[in-house]
Amino acid sequence: MNLLVQTLVAGLLLGGVYALIAVGLNLIFGVVKIINFAHGELVMIAMYATFWMWTAWSLSPYISIFIITPLMFGFGVLLQRFILQPMQNSSPTIKIFVTLGLSVLLQNLALVLFGGQYRSTTFPWAEQNFSVLGVTATYGRITAFLVAIALVIALFYLMKKTLTGKVLRALAEDRETAGLIGIPVKKYYLVAMGLGTAMAAIAGVLIGPFQSVFPLAGAHFTLLAFVVVVLGGLGNMAGSLIGGLFLGAVETLAGTYIDPALQQVAVFAVFIIVLLVRPQGIFGGSARNAEVGLK
Amino acid sequence: MLQVKNISAYYGDAQALENVSLAVSESGVVALLGPNAAGKSTTLRVISGILPAASGSVTFNGEDITTASPQERVELGLVHVPEGRKLFGTLSVEDNLLLGGYCGRKDRKTGSRLERVYERFPKLKERRNQDAGLLSGGEQQMVAVGRGLMAQPKVLMIDEMSLGLAPLIVKQMFSLVQEIALEGVCVLIVEQHVQNALAVSHHGFIIESGVTRVAGTAQELMESALVRESYLGH
Amino acid sequence: ASSSSSDSIKIGAFFPVSGSLALLGEESWRGVQIATDLRNAAGGVADKSIEMVFADVPDVNAATSEARRLASDSDINLAVGSYSSGLSLAASEVFARGGSTFVELGAVSEAITDRDYENVFRFNPAAGSFTKLQMRFITEHLAEELGKPVSELNVILAHEDSAYGQSVAENAVIDAAEAGLVNFSLEPYNAKSTDLSSTVLRLKAKAPDIVIAVSYAADAILLGRQIRDNGLQLGAFIGTGGGHSLKGFHDALGEAADGVYDVDFTQIHVNEEFTPGITEFTAAYEERYDSLPASGHALANFTGANLLFDILEETNGSDDPEEFRQAAQNFKLEIGTTSSGWGFSLNENNQNELADVYVMQWNGDQLETVWPEQAAIRAPLPATPFGV
Amino acid sequence: MKKKSLIWTLGLVAAAGLVPVFTSDQYILHVCVMILIYVGVTVAWNILAFGGILSLGHAAFFGIGSYTVAILYVKMDVNPWLGILAAMVTAALGSLLLAVPLLRLRGPFFALATLAFAESLRLIAIYAVPLTNGSVGITTPPTQGFALISFSSREPYYYIVLAMALIAIGISIWIYYSKMGYHLRASASDDEAVRALGVRTPRLKLAALVISAALTGAFGAFAAMYLFVIDPETNFSTPLYSIQPALNGIIGGMGTVAGPIVGAIVMTPLGEWLRTTFSGTTQGLNFVIYGVALIIIVRVMPGGIVSGMKKLYRRFRPENRSDGTAPDASGPIQPEQELANSEGGRS
Amino acid sequence: MTNATILKVEGVSKRFGGVQAVSDVSLTLQHGEIVGLIGANGAGKTSFFNLISGMHYPDAGSVAFAGGDITRLDPASRARRGIGRTFQVVRPFTGMTVAENVMVPLLVNDSSVRRARLRAMELLDELSIADLAKKPAEGLTLAQRKRVEVARALATGPKLLLLDEVLAGLNSREVIDVLPFIKKVRDRGVSILMIEHLVSAVMEVSDRMMVLDRGSVLVHGLPADVVSDPRVIAAYLGEED
């Protein structure tokens, strides 16, 4: 029983990380319509930044996050402005390959700059254990989890209630018409990409204290984040949260009770099965909605 | 107020406009007519800035806006309601309207503008929270025009305004256009209902194969042999 | 037919310096470079200078491709490599089938020398050496220290599932049985996992006395951290080279890493009398790269490259495969005579039988050799792994 | 146009056939073999692309093919030629596992499902040690001979894979210009509309998937014999056999007949060249350059090399420029085609 | 069902979420008959077409065609049995030329690409768009695309043709040119069901007309009767001014 509870807790905490990474991706995928295969690399960059700020200036991740996040927002804006925007009119497939190129580039740039070493941000507070009834978790993971939830709520509010959110949703649907009615499309794409990148950055900083960083540290997250986004429903931030938690739980449960070597297989299997049952994702709207939204 | 001089335009390598000129004044309805593929929609696209003019000029209130962005033009009051309505289907009716008012959002009068649109289209008020994509064609056209009005246009260009609308609605749309024009807006309509269109407009232009062929008052056009022959079929 | 030009010997060198194996691939290549430069500075081999022709082999396809490229160079009849078992299997296969010589200096999978290729050699210890030493250490030292008879010790080997982990695990099963560890089991996990909660929870459920781990870098750190976070108490924890030798492992875990054992290629904190030449190596490394070696791989490759040069000295600089094989078969060195402490004597599979690994223990940020005695700089200390 | 392209094609085939006459450099031949393997896989991948279906999981079929031939040969002593045929069958059967996703998911969603599918197979190949030897993989025995598809020099491999690639290209051209090609291309544009016209698209897409998978399996099997080491990390490698063929196809011109061929011919040597040129300098630099090159190529020629070249060509022949007609659609080279007809791929 | 009956729809209903798009609609169509379908926007006309062509399945009711029940048949099989349709929002196959667009349905029953090409040209000629044959379909104007749509539907060799607002976007002159063509198609033995808002045009070609209102049949009868029916005037046509 305790094993089950502990497994579930571990899974949900892990799922929080997935959700955190996935919401940013969701924004980019949903609005800018780019399958960003470099999303994991954005996380990786933030992890390096966290590490260096901690090692060089002893800046705690929970402080440096306020520096890194805006910087990464800017980085996202630059990426959009100089790499993605000129491609905006190309077919989605073409754009995929630009981001793939970007991912190869960033991974290897990190290798060129920092070498293959594994670096860890060892922030003691984050490593302390919090334990209730024999179930334990570190502060670092709990923080990441809570921030994920807060962020998703914030983003949900942003998309549904604010003008910016409505504009982003309109862009997601039909960018040409949005431009026609006077919305500065390019500016909002910069915003969306910047926000998405900032989300990735927040994720990177928060996992810094418990995940080592190396050039390929982010690569693994990209596919998982896509799985989460698709499961949760495109453009659905709450869906990403729940999808992330769900997958985290599936992964650890499968690992503990089936075989750790097969835990990823279980995740992918669940992904494909869910898609078959509900192609629009668990929390996607009605089929009609999904169709309109994804045109 | 809006003056289009000798524009030409291309889609890739294919020329769509060769030499189109037109001018509209402060208010009233102006009809832009022509057979299929003449370049009417293309002309509107050039005017609203989504398609660049290869040559020629577009001026608005004396200002040359040939290279201005669509946003700048909307801010100036040049608003385009595209063919096929092009609503944001997953957004509610109200959100669609609000986005139409994006450019004027800073004056904080969006609320009252919204109310006026609802007054004009009470049906939309009923459906304000419904996803626009689920409306019927006629309702969608209302939202499209309403969205255009939200931008407080000085010139409102409506492409294929009555396409796919029930006769009842078509009638409503035509009288609506007249009403809008009475409020000091110039409405430029592209229409296939030539007779109805000329009946409500005071001016008209006929484009054929990317060239302005005829320009004149509605009356003149109604009486011209060309129009009777090629558009009215009698 | 050797066609090396009279004044230099060209040797192919395959290491992954990009991609996921880049870290230790680069370390291994550094070891070879240092050996080459030192030897050339000292006059080369049989009055010829050594020229390493390098090829980056991030994955197996690249390894095959590069092996073909170098093998088709008529001046290259001999190659070294490759750090990773998978890459080695591919590159050596190309060389062996082409009739040229391949000398492995760092990869451990038994399969490399088990294929009975006449011209494929391994100078470094194989997976079996790791597991044999681990079992010996458990039966001869830890059992007593933990106060349990060998037959009652609960030992689990957690391993990543790449060729390296798999190969070690296969040997461990055999060696554990031989050593009388009846209570021995395996826990495989995926090398690219970003979370090892499940593995740790399973371990916890099985309450082992000793955990042996076969890990690369990221997973070694992750496993350590999650053991600590879950409060999994162990009598001893033994790494198997790879990630557990890296300085980054200690950096990430800090004091919690102290007391963790690790069986690996010789590291720099070792009885220097047993490893003649190691100080020169360390000095040369520090001078070139401005830091200490990240793990034992640089040294192992350094030692291996020097052995290779010594054998080439015997053939008078000829890299003819047949001559090389004869010379290598006849070449013998006592244990304790090389910079890694290894001796040299090839078995019928061309595996160097006198290459071995040692037990080390983390202490501060040093990985100190503690067992067996002739290599040790201190005795193994009892400790609570990961601070729990 | 038709005649001209026929002459071109014959010329190219003849040139390809003559490569070993001009060089016996084993490395160059090796690169040529790799190019042809990629031509084959990309052409196979592209059959789905005709139907607007983006697969990022062809490594699955490639790996199934490799493992089929290797397991049959090494563990059951089945002749590798038969093994290649068996590989086509197993890859085709394996592709049926994707049948339901294929029919239910669209655009990027199917692509992601294929990606996950191939990753799963890789993990399963690692896990199923008794069958696959796990990560250690399978090495084919060195015994040589035509019957065993094992030779000491590259030439025979080259001719075998050249023949296979030509067959694959032939099949792909045949499909493109047959009923199936028209229906696939129409389905790429609007699946619902094409069904309303009487085309049974589920069957059609499934056929494309199975053919594509079987061909990919054949090349996977050949590659297994050629590279003799078969392991999950390589033979089910997403970058090598899922992404790269897609990349070749897109860079060449997705959904066109010539595009994937051109793409594979350009991209394979580029990667080789970068690696050999920059290896030994700064680690990873070659991939940095590769990444940059990729971004630039895709940006400069978003429709792929083939249509990029056509545009250039037309630019230099102004008399062709504004006659308003589309390029002749009956030639083997098609005007640029996009996978999804709209933004972001519809779901 | 008599021999001359080609289509028999009985009591079909369809609901989308909160909207009852079609409710209990029945219609019988005889061989060689043209029936005009009119109704306000959102009345359910297109949805009714979708039920006949198989894009959607009815929640209740049945559809029989040429003597067999097809209520559960998929769209492709219905097309093969002889139901051709156009889409209100035209859907040309992009990336293909106009001729190739028309070849797609022709290749369903005939594998010869050459024959299909010839036949496609004939059809395009009939619709007077032969000059567009080699143009990419995406570069056409709306009206041109509508014609391609009709050509494509005809190319399926239909016994029943469902035309969804194919006259929309044409001016009066062009409409006058097209109407005889529709009659000609009918004279070849094709039954036609057409949705159109251009009442004068539908009246001219239709044998009967049916008016839908909020999903249900409002009036069904001879064209002259239908357009003078006060309910139709109130709900659809509006008072004459």
Ligand SMILES: Nc1ncnc2c1ncn2[C@@H]1O[C@H](COP(=O)(O)OP(=O)(O)OP(=O)(O)O)[C@@H](O)[C@H]1O
């Ligand atoms: N997106 C496009 N790409 C290429 N060519 C186009 C495109 N849109 C229109 N054209 C071409 O430009 C010319 C003018 O088209 P336009 O849409 O302006 O005509 P229109 O007068 O609005 O016709 P309609 O009444 O049918 O809407 C036509 O020849 C058409 O084929």
Ligand SMILES: Nc1ncnc2c1ncn2[C@@H]1O[C@H](COP(=O)(O)OP(=O)(O)OP(=O)(O)O)[C@@H](O)[C@H]1O
């Ligand atoms: N797939 C769908 N999902 C949800 N609602 C739908 C769907 N299709 C149609 N509807 C709704 O059903 C009703 C009938 O729509 P339909 O398209 O059949 O009307 P119509 O009579 O063809 O109108 P129009 O003349 O404007 O084309 C509308 O309210 C529409 O919003």
Ligand SMILES: CC(C)C[C@H](N)C(=O)O
């Ligand atoms: C980490 C290392 C010990 C790996 C090992 N060299 C191998 O064979 O792959």
Ligand SMILES: [Mg+2]
């Ligand atoms: Mg138009």
Ligand SMILES: [Mg+2]
């Ligand atoms: Mg309709």
